[in-house]
Amino acid sequence: MAVHPLAGASVPESMRINVPRLISDYYTLAPDPSQADQLVAFGTSGHRGCAFKASFNEPHILAITQAVCEYRASKGIDGPLFVGMDPHALSEPALRTVLEVLAAAGADCRFQQGFGYTPTPVISHAILTYNRGRASGLADGLVITPSHNPPEDGGIKYNPPHGGPAGTDVTGWIEQRANALLENPGSVPRIPLARALRQGLCREHDFIRPYVLDLENAIDMQAIRSAGISIGVDPLGGAGLPFWEPIAEHYGLDIKVVSTVVDPTFMFMSLDKDGKIRMDCSSAYAMAKLIAMKDSFSIAFANDPDADRHGIVTAGHGLMNPNHYISVAIDYLLAHRPGWPVAAQVGKTLVTSSMVDRVVAAHGRGVREVPVGFKWFVDDLLAGTCCFGGEESAGASFLRRNGEAWTTDKDGILLNLLAAEITAVTGKDPGDIYKKLESRHGSPIYERMQAPAGMAQKKLLSSLSPEQVTSSELAGEPILAKITHAPGNGAAIGGLKVVTKNGWFAARPSGTEDMYKIYVESFLGRDHLERIKTEAQDMVDGVLRDV
Numbered sequence: 001m002a003v004h005p006l007a008g009a010s011v012p013e014s015m016r017i018n019v020p021r022l023i024s025d026y027y028t029l030a031p032d033p034s035q036a037d038q039l040v041a042f043g044t045s046g047h048r049g050c051a052f053k054a055s056f057n058e059p060h061i062l063a064i065t066q067a068v069c070e071y072r073a074s075k076g077i078d079g080p081l082f083v084g085m086d087p088h089a090l091s092e093p094a095l096r097t098v099l100e101v102l103a104a105a106g107a108d109c110r111f112q113q114g115f116g117y118t119p120t121p122v123i124s125h126a127i128l129t130y131n132r133g134r135a136s137g138l139a140d141g142l143v144i145t146p147s148h149n150p151p152e153d154g155g156i157k158y159n160p161p162h163g164g165p166a167g168t169d170v171t172g173w174i175e176q177r178a179n180a181l182l183e184n185p186g187s188v189p190r191i192p193l194a195r196a197l198r199q200g201l202c203r204e205h206d207f208i209r210p211y212v213l214d215l216e217n218a219i220d221m222q223a224i225r226s227a228g229i230s231i232g233v234d235p236l237g238g239a240g241l242p243f244w245e246p247i248a249e250h251y252g253l254d255i256k257v258v259s260t261v262v263d264p265t266f267m268f269m270s271l272d273k274d275g276k277i278r279m280d281c282s283s284a285y286a287m288a289k290l291i292a293m294k295d296s297f298s299i300a301f302a303n304d305p306d307a308d309r310h311g312i313v314t315a316g317h318g319l320m321n322p323n324h325y326i327s328v329a330i331d332y333l334l335a336h337r338p339g340w341p342v343a344a345q346v347g348k349t350l351v352t353s354s355m356v357d358r359v360v361a362a363h364g365r366g367v368r369e370v371p372v373g374f375k376w377f378v379d380d381l382l383a384g385t386c387c388f389g390g391e392e393s394a395g396a397s398f399l400r401r402n403g404e405a406w407t408t409d410k411d412g413i414l415l416n417l418l419a420a421e422i423t424a425v426t427g428k429d430p431g432d433i434y435k436k437l438e439s440r441h442g443s444p445i446y447e448r449m450q451a452p453a454g455m456a457q458k459k460l461l462s463s464l465s466p467e468q469v470t471s472s473e474l475a476g477e478p479i480l481a482k483i484t485h486a487p488g489n490g491a492a493i494g495g496l497k498v499v500t501k502n503g504w505f506a507a508r509p510s511g512t513e514d515m516y517k518i519y520v521e522s523f524l525g526r527d528h529l530e531r532i533k534t535e536a537q538d539m540v541d542g543v544l545r546d547v
Helices: 019-028 058-075 091-105 120-131 168-181 193-198 208-217 221-227 241-251 322-336 355-362 374-383 412-426 430-441 455-462 526-544
Strands: 046-050 081-085 109-112 140-144 153-159 202-205 230-234 254-257 299-303 310-314 345-349 367-370 386-391 395-398 445-452 481-485 492-499 503-509 515-522
Touching: 019 091, 046 058, 058 091, 058 140, 058 153, 058 168, 081 091, 081 120, 091 109, 091 140, 091 153, 091 193, 091 202, 120 140, 120 153, 120 208, 120 412, 153 168, 193 202, 208 221, 208 241, 221 241, 221 412, 241 254, 299 412, 310 322, 310 412, 310 430, 322 345, 322 355, 322 386, 322 395, 322 412, 322 430, 345 355, 345 374, 355 367, 355 430, 367 374, 374 386, 374 395, 395 412, 412 430, 445 526, 455 492, 455 503, 455 515, 455 526, 492 526, 503 526, 515 526
Parallel strands: 081 109, 081 140, 109 202, 230 254, 230 299, 345 367, 345 386
Antiparallel strands: 046 153, 140 153, 299 310, 386 395, 445 515, 481 492, 492 503, 503 515
């Protein structure tokens, strides 16, 4: 993808979204159930859409929330339902709709005091904390967020009592029932919010203090304080903002929040690579402002709007590549968490760098490789059979210092504070630590490409068999594996991964756009990477050519 000429620049006034019109469309536009792009569709991170396009409107939220209520009833889930939201413009009206339906259903729903914002990982933490030691009356949660998507988008996702993203069996049930309800959204019971609040059917809850006080059980906060390092934080106008001052105050940390702006238009951002407003803390273009401040801090970091992703900025290396930081984090944690189960593995998705495999092997542990999606780490994090779960897209979580589960969803705040702990304990720039890892394990080059693909092509790619790839070599090396099911759990990866000794590629269809993605990595340099890219494209095109 070519870099947009305005990438990294301030957002021009012409790109400001019309928030009043967006909210009006949320309430007044009705989706057409005969149009596929206006139906409820749960991807890896719930249902997302835009009120302008009749894909995220009140009928969708009424139907989804009612479907969740019916799912809870069918499974006997009757504990509190924790509800969070981020600062996207559509989140606040969606929250009010959700609360009205939950109140009518008799759910014990709880939301942040003062209609404040609550990050995805904090909802996961609240669920796990409440459910610990319980066999009944279990809690679950809803989070209203489209993650790092542009300002006009909305999103909603469900976290069952295990605290992590719902699996496809759950989301499929909710999606099917919601689309049936979408035919007649007026049939969904609801209680006006003012009455629901007056009667105590929806209750305010403090999500901030319990999470902040518990952080020392996952992060060595005393080491950060003792080192006296200076920390810069840019919440990117997201739900993590109200957490940083309490964290700094309670633990005595030198934290400067470089921007406290909350604006549903996100006009304070720098434009992303494609010239769009996108709060992607793993993008050097979107993170341009914090990167420019890198010399002012020992370590700096940011989160996306629901704070489930991390972006680490170091004085010596600027924004760290997510694969690089995950490798550093794993290397550090395996050497500094004696309370973790000795047999626990490290979880990674199939498109995460193979540097992780080499780092983990050096510590004498195993890797559990799973398909794309954090839901695949949930059971292992809960059981402690995985001590860490991470994705190349800057999402990860890990166990408490005593080896128990912290969250079963991505926690960007946790990974940010880990960067501060690493800096404090080692006295080194995390970017320099990664260079040391390269000197021991090799220097991989990693890239991601994408190409157009129609529905039939995407379907074919997602159901490939290894036999359909006839090549025995990739970029001059023998192919060691042709993977369509993840080695870690046997689940279909929805695509193909081809592996050699010093490189690999993976191809999989996009879940939200008419395209497919190819991930490539080489430990033998740029020329080898380019060969992998060319041959990977040829292999995939050969499979898709006749569709």
